[in-house]
Amino acid sequence: xxxxxxxxxxxxxxxxxxxxxxYYASLMGVTMRYLVASFGDPxxxxxxxxxxxxxxxxxxxxxxxxEGDNATKVSSAELYFVNDVLKEAxxxxxxxxxxxxxxxxxxxxxxxxxxxxxxxxxxxxxxVAYFLAIFPYVVMLVLLIRACTLEGAGAGMLYFIKPQWDxxxxxxxxxxxxxxxxxxxxxxxxxVMMYSSYNRFTNNVNRDVTVVTIMDTLTSMLAGxxxxxxxxxxxxxxxxxxxSKVVRGGGGLAFxxxxxxx
Numbered sequence: 619x620x621x622x623x624x625x626x627x628x629x630x631x632x633x634x635x636x637x638x639x640x641y642y643a644s645l646m647g648v649t650m651r652y653l654v655a656s657f658g659d660p661x662x663x664x665x666x667x668x669x670x671x672x673x674x675x676x677x678x679x680x681x682x683x684x685e686g687d688n689a690t691k692v693s694s695a696e697l698y699f700v701n702d703v704l705k706e707a708x709x710x711x712x713x714x715x716x717x718x719x720x721x722x723x724x725x726x727x728x729x730x731x732x733x734x735x736x737x738x739x740x741x742x743x744x745x746v747a748y749f750l751a752i753f754p755y756v757v758m759l760v761l762l763i764r765a766c767t768l769e770g771a772g773a774g775m776l777y778f779i780k781p782q783w784d785x786x787x788x789x790x791x792x793x794x795x796x797x798x799x800x801x802x803x804x805x806x807x808x809x810v811m812m813y814s815s816y817n818r819f820t821n822n823v824n825r826d827v828t829v830v831t832i833m834d835t836l837t838s839m840l841a842g843x844x845x846x847x848x849x850x851x852x853x854x855x856x857x858x859x860x861x862s863k864v865v866r867g868g869g870g871l872a873f874x875x876x877x878x879x880x
Contacts, residue, residue: 631808638807643732647725648873651703654724663698663877670697695877696870703873740816758840765847774850777861778842802834845871852878 655662666674673692700706705718735746765771785791804810814823852875853861864875 628808631806635807635809638801639732643725643728645872646728647721648703650724650727651721652873652877661877662702663695666694666697667702670694670701693874693878696874698877699870699873740813755837758837758844761844762840762847765844765851768847768851768854770850770852770854771847772850774846774848774853774861775843777850778846798838802838803831845876849875 665676674694674697675692676694703721705715707715735743799805814821814826849864850861852858853864856864858864864878
């Protein structure tokens with residue numbers, strides 16, 4: 619040990635990386651659940667079920683859901699996510715319940731991929747990196763082209779890139795920005811330093827840092843344009859007076875707003 623006093627930093631980085639992996643693996647598990655369900659006809663989240671509450675309205679019919687008598691109704695996409703996918707209970711008084719076997723199987727897929735990627739260390743992860751570094755951009759390019767063909771997509775993209783200067787001094791805005799940067803670049807997580815240890819001693823670190831940060835920013839912008847292009851289309855078909863009325867944060871954006879638009 620070069621510095622025994624710093625040994626805890628390595629343990630902390632390993633622990634934090636594992637926690638983040640469990641979070642994203644869970645998201646991928648839910649994504650796999652939606653991927654399998656998307657092969658159904660009609661889409662399972664497009665229609666209300668009798669077991670759901672009476673305030674449900676079909677997502678495929680929610681053209682005026684934001685205004686009028688339907689303003690208090692809940693879309694079938696939201697109820698599908700809460701009731702069918704998460705099976706969310708009103709309270710935990712009766713316990714947290716047993717795991718849903720569908721989600722367990724879907725969660726097994728990303729963890730299997732992670733294990734296969736890391737099973738041989740840098741030898742296996744290095745080979746997989748070629749695919750993981752290229753394929754997502756192919757998918758995002760296809761989604762961007764599709765988003766640009768939707769009505770109202772331009773308004774959504776403009777909403778994404780147009781600054782709200784009145785919120786520039788809000789602390790929570792900067793907190794969210796810093797959080798995004800730390801997670802996106804995995805600052806202080808240790809995995810970047812671990813992989814960089816395999817570089818040659820004379821490797822141009824300044825070049826790598828510049829390329830990684832620029833590509834990370836461009837990728838985030840590209841993903842944002844895709845998402846808000848679809849949200850703009852959703853606002854258009856629902857006649858929403860304000861785009862913020864259809865924007866959700868967190869998992870609701872991916873698993874409620876997006877299915878609503880589809």
